[in-house]
Amino acid sequence: MKISLVVACGLKNEIGANNDLLWHLPADMAYFKELTMNHHVLMGRVTYESIPKKFRPLVGRENIVITNNPGFTNENIRAFTTIEAGIEYAKSRNETELFIIGGAKIYEQTLHLANRIYLTKVNEMFPQADAHFPLYNTHDWTLTKSRLQIKSESNNYDLYFEIWDKMKKRF
Numbered sequence: 001m002k003i004s005l006v007v008a009c010g011l012k013n014e015i016g017a018n019n020d021l022l023w024h025l026p027a028d029m030a031y032f033k034e035l036t037m038n039h040h041v042l043m044g045r046v047t048y049e050s051i052p053k054k055f056r057p058l059v060g061r062e063n064i065v066i067t068n069n070p071g072f073t074n075e076n077i078r079a080f081t082t083i084e085a086g087i088e089y090a091k092s093r094n095e096t097e098l099f100i101i102g103g104a105k106i107y108e109q110t111l112h113l114a115n116r117i118y119l120t121k122v123n124e125m126f127p128q129a130d131a132h133f134p135l136y137n138t139h140d141w142t143l144t145k146s147r148l149q150i151k152s153e154s155n156n157y158d159l160y161f162e163i164w165d166k167m168k169k170r171f
């Protein structure tokens, strides 16, 4: 099973503030939906609760939520008290590509497991951010694809839709 991280970051790796996103980007939301549809998505409890109630669980996707609270449950999600258990669950369902969708605490603990990062780079800095994507060594990753979408009336920032793949160790 491939493990992919999906994230939108500002120029300083900013991903959120006050348990919310830093932007409203319909183009990125549509991309996120297209990527993750019909797959398992794994997220931290804070990210799950940051999704507006009417949009959660994310439809058409099996929502895996990681929390230390064994009592955290809901008939429409799968909650696990360890990330490993969440990953194993997706594997047991014959998932081909598991999407890890944040937030910062979950990215930090799963970056080393990932084969791919779908990175939407938001061409702006957000000093108010209190959540960041972990720093990663670009020597370990190769840029497979990059597409620029110029800002528009509905998307306030230039966006780079990038795909980074983990380099295979040569020896």
Ligand SMILES: NC(=O)c1ccc[n+]([C@@H]2O[C@H](COP(=O)([O-])OP(=O)(O)OC[C@H]3O[C@@H](n4cnc5c(N)ncnc54)[C@H](OP(=O)(O)O)[C@@H]3O)[C@@H](O)[C@H]2O)c1
Binding pocket: 006, 007, 008, 009, 014, 015, 016, 017, 018, 019, 020, 021, 043, 044, 045, 046, 047, 048, 050, 066, 067, 068, 069, 080, 081, 082, 083, 101, 102, 103, 104, 105, 106, 107, 109, 131
């Ligand atoms: N820009 C983006 O692409 C993007 C994507 C996702 C999220 N975000 C933003 O990121 C921010 C949230 O990130 P965050 O780091 O605060 O929260 P988070 O990673 O979403 O969730 C953290 C919570 O997950 C649970 N958890 C994490 N690791 C665990 C482990 N090893 N075992 C058991 N439970 C574990 C804990 O839940 P309990 O407290 O219940 O134990 C912890 O409090 C928000 O601002 C959100 O909008 C941005």
